[in-house]
Amino acid sequence: MFSFSEENYLKAIFHLERKYQAGVSTNALAEEMETKASSVTDMIKKLSEKELVIYKKYQGVKLSELGKKTAIEVIRKHRLWEYFLVEKLNFNWDEVHDVAEQLEHIKSEKLTRELDEFLGFPKRDPHGDPIPDAEGNFSVANKVLLSELGKTEKGICVGVKDSSSDFLRFLDKNNISLGKKIKVLEKEAFDGSMLILIEERQLRISQLISNNLYIKTQ
Amino acid sequence: MFSFSEENYLKAIFHLERKYQAGVSTNALAEEMETKASSVTDMIKKLSEKELVIYKKYQGVKLSELGKKTAIEVIRKHRLWEYFLVEKLNFNWDEVHDVAEQLEHIKSEKLTRELDEFLGFPKRDPHGDPIPDAEGNFSVANKVLLSELGKTEKGICVGVKDSSSDFLRFLDKNNISLGKKIKVLEKEAFDGSMLILIEERQLRISQLISNNLYIKTQ
DNA sequence: AAATATATTTAGATAAGACTAAAAATAGGT
């Protein structure tokens, strides 16, 4: 099928398309892939010849349907393996990424299918990111409770679970609102409270708060 | 660490050294790797520079201690994954090889260690081949009962379990002796009898027989 | 021991994926 490198490019383009809701520039892709723009141009041409992306010189790239399908398959494998590592092999959620980066390229439909079943068809990976099903559908929105994030994780505030006025007034008072970027600086195992960074300010919040704020990750 | 290709060469050299109990010729390695002799020479030189093999022109190769250690690690991973696929993911023992060929190259000590533990430290893979432990020790001899082999598997007759004269006389009569090559042509699920190939002759034997013959595989 | 056959190595080429340096195209500012 496709090489590891090709799959990594497709995955990166997929993530960038999602993030910026637009075509992906050569430079953005170079940064994401930690490589040089010239290397990106080379690879994009190859992907274009294989009809995995739509590319016009100086216009950036978009995934074709085939490219999107392929990218989602890789992401599906990555997240299933992350789930496996944490749930079955005692990995910590912060240890899984590098290994999953390798495992995501294993080619075997049966393996992916059976792994999914073995794990009980999980809907989210250990970071709260949605795991697409065998047809490539993300059945859950790509958001998690702030309380589900771990140290150093970040995202954008996209919703509240509790919408009582008490809670919303608290948010107002502390300048927390939809669209704000939030990063977890510290997480207390003892009481679930966390120290977060929001608009250059540090703020300590209780688990009751973090448990009622939805965050969009990536 | 090492590339997939380098690891595959080391593995092949390890198997050939075992098989012939001698240094490995370029041609033998080319055949095992399904490649050309010139490619083998190129790769051997690289492995030699990295001190993974001991090589003198026209003299064949042997694994160095480091090369042997590396080869055994790859074999360990291969066989652990095979066990995983069969025991946990409903793979048939004849479906696992290609996938294990990919999985064996995943680099993560923790992964291998945890997988081993998760599986309960199995001693043999689904084909009866021994799984080395984390220190590279094969705790069981590399032999299995003929009855444990499946269709198309082959090996060399290396021992008997039942050494009653009745049994040995039966073996004599049918020209079965230590050192002979045996290949399983058919295996009857119903009564466990099998059709084997021994010295160009076909022979049907009952499960009682195959259950008392030790075979060295590979 | 010479002649021949086989095995192995060398030399030169290719493809994938990356790089540097230079050229070309686009975007911004006035």
Place this chain on the structure above:
DNA sequence: ACCTATTTTTAGTCTTATCTAAATATATTT
């Protein structure tokens, strides 16, 4: 609209792993 800065592409090089064809070394036969 022009000049400049930025982005993107091109051209040429490098490394890894492979190949073919040719050369050389070893093995075998008579």
